[in-house]
Amino acid sequence: MSATVITYDSGMVRWEPNARGRLEQAAFELYVERGFEQTTVAEIALRAGLTERTFFRHFADKREVLFAAAAGLEEFFVTALAGAPETATPIDAVAVALDAVGALMQEHSGTIRQRAAIIAANAELQERELIKLASLSSALAEALRRRGVTDPAASLTAEAGVAVFRIAFGRWISDADQRDLQYFMRESLAELKAVTAAGAAAPAAPR
Amino acid sequence: MSATVITYDSGMVRWEPNARGRLEQAAFELYVERGFEQTTVAEIALRAGLTERTFFRHFADKREVLFAAAAGLEEFFVTALAGAPETATPIDAVAVALDAVGALMQEHSGTIRQRAAIIAANAELQERELIKLASLSSALAEALRRRGVTDPAASLTAEAGVAVFRIAFGRWISDADQRDLQYFMRESLAELKAVTAAGAAAPAAPR
Numbered sequence: 001m002s003a004t005v006i007t008y009d010s011g012m013v014r015w016e017p018n019a020r021g022r023l024e025q026a027a028f029e030l031y032v033e034r035g036f037e038q039t040t041v042a043e044i045a046l047r048a049g050l051t052e053r054t055f056f057r058h059f060a061d062k063r064e065v066l067f068a069a070a071a072g073l074e075e076f077f078v079t080a081l082a083g084a085p086e087t088a089t090p091i092d093a094v095a096v097a098l099d100a101v102g103a104l105m106q107e108h109s110g111t112i113r114q115r116a117a118i119i120a121a122n123a124e125l126q127e128r129e130l131i132k133l134a135s136l137s138s139a140l141a142e143a144l145r146r147r148g149v150t151d152p153a154a155s156l157t158a159e160a161g162v163a164v165f166r167i168a169f170g171r172w173i174s175d176a177d178q179r180d181l182q183y184f185m186r187e188s189l190a191e192l193k194a195v196t197a198a199g200a201a202a203p204a205a206p207r
Numbered sequence: 208m209s210a211t212v213i214t215y216d217s218g219m220v221r222w223e224p225n226a227r228g229r230l231e232q233a234a235f236e237l238y239v240e241r242g243f244e245q246t247t248v249a250e251i252a253l254r255a256g257l258t259e260r261t262f263f264r265h266f267a268d269k270r271e272v273l274f275a276a277a278a279g280l281e282e283f284f285v286t287a288l289a290g291a292p293e294t295a296t297p298i299d300a301v302a303v304a305l306d307a308v309g310a311l312m313q314e315h316s317g318t319i320r321q322r323a324a325i326i327a328a329n330a331e332l333q334e335r336e337l338i339k340l341a342s343l344s345s346a347l348a349e350a351l352r353r354r355g356v357t358d359p360a361a362s363l364t365a366e367a368g369v370a371v372f373r374i375a376f377g378r379w380i381s382d383a384d385q386r387d388l389q390y391f392m393r394e395s396l397a398e399l400k401a402v403t404a405a406g407a408a409a410p411a412a413p414r
Contacts, residue, residue: 091406130337155374156399163366167359192363196403199298 020058022048027065028111031118036062036125066115066125070132077101077136078143090149094140094161095189101165102182109181116173137162164188227265229255234272235318238325243269243332273322273332277339284308284343285350297356301347301368302396308372309389316388323380344369371395 026047030039041062045052059065080100084093105112119125140158141151149157168184175184233254237246248269252259266272287307291300312319326332347365348358356364375391382391 089402089405089407091402095406127334127338130341131334134337152374152378152395152398153402155377156370156395157402159370159374160367160399160403163363163370167362167366170362171359188359188363191359192367193403193406195296195298195360195364196367196400198296199302199400200296 019048019050019054023050023055023058024065024068027062028114028118031066032114036066036118036122063125063128066118067128067132069115070129073101073105074132074136074139076104078139081140081143082146086147090144090147090153090157091160091189091193093144093147094157094164095186097140098161098164098168098185098189099182102168102180102185106181113173116169133162133166136165160192164192226255226257226261230257230262230265231272231275234269235321235325238273239321243273243325243329270332270335273325274335274339276322280308280312281339281343281346283311285346288347288350289353293354297351297354297360297364298367298396298400300351300354301364301371302393304347305368305371305375305392305396306389309375309387309392313388320380323376340369340373343372367399371399 023044027039027044030043030047039062041052041055044062044065045055048055059068077097077100080097081093084096088096119129137155137158140161141155144154144157145151164185168181168188171188172179172181172184230251234246234251237250237254246269248259248262251269251272252262255262266275284304287304288300291303295303326336344362344365347368348362351361351364352358371392375388375395378395379386379388379391
């Protein structure tokens with residue numbers, strides 16, 4: 001996403017510097033102030049000093065404003081996983097990606113915390129978030145398969161990665177000490193390793 | 208759920224032997240034959256030989272017919288986890304529960320496969336399924352906390368359990384060899400342990 005976007009209006013080329021970013025910021029402010037349900041697209045456009053038509057050129061609806069970044073995050077996550085050293089085990093490749101994602105999200109900590117509060121207040125938005133996480137898991141499994149990992153290892157490693165991401169994110173959001181997201185990513189991955197290692201040897205599978 | 212349910216109609220007590228089960232079966236048949244979207248509550252009631260009023264006494268809507276059992280499954284899962292030996296590690300307690308759930312679901316294999324096919328054909332139903340899985344994860348984490356497991360271990364063990372459940376279920380559904388669900392539960396748990404153990408030692412957490 002560039003900082004400046006050229007949009008077309010009524011056949012005329014108009015400069016609307018960072019229309020997308022302005023719409024996002026206006027939407028987030030209004031969702032926090034009035035609640036997501038109570039905010040209209042007209043109000044978002046007005047606050048951003050843009051038209052409703054411009055809003056709909058950037059976002060399908062007011063919900064999409066909150067989830068547009070999720071697609072970008074998935075892509076970033078997959079790219080980071082693909083960029084892990086070839087020799088890395090699947091879980092280490094996921095660890096590399098979690099580290100990169102943690103660092104990126106930490107930089108946008110303010111917006112992300114605002115967004116999390118908006119989503120936590122609305123059941124429909126929480127459902128949408130779950131869908132995005134399921135999509136992330138599929139994308140990571142696919143990225144692992146491209147690294148030569150077979151199933152079920154690919155799917156399970158991806159699920160493990162998303163589990164660590166979810167738990168770390170939740171702990172980061174509610175952390176009184178304001179520690180970095182990367183800290184919680186590493187802590188949660190280490191904890192997942194510890195809990196799975198603490199079991200008895202797997203029993204013989206039936207049949 | 209008992210096999211026979213007494214329902215009240217217009218103030219009169221009527222016997223409707225297993226109304227709930229008949230409605231479920233009629234709904235599943237119609238969802239498979241015509242698709243979920245194309246089936247009405249009136250048609251389900253007609254096929255079951257019951258009234259629409261009786262349907263709504265048992266289910267909030269036609270979607271609920273598919274998910275009523277999910278609440279029962281969550282309760283069964285939690286009870287099985289609570290019943291694991293006190294000395295079991297958290298992941299072993301989850302393994303005990305997965306075994307019990309696998310055995311139970313295997314017994315209802317026909318209905319469960321039918322249900323999975325209905326859900327796979329509809330995006331809205333898939334979303335609802337994700338919500339039920341998120342609810343299952345929270346319930347398992349809570350059950351682990353009641354066993355004295357602290358966080359983040361409780362949440363991560365619960366997430367690991369749900370991940371194993373999801374992957375095992377998917378492999379079972381698409382298995383050409385018709386192996387037991389318990390087989391896939393154990394295979395997937397063993398695989399999760401293997402992938403998490405294959406990583407390097409966790410790097411030092413920043414800060």
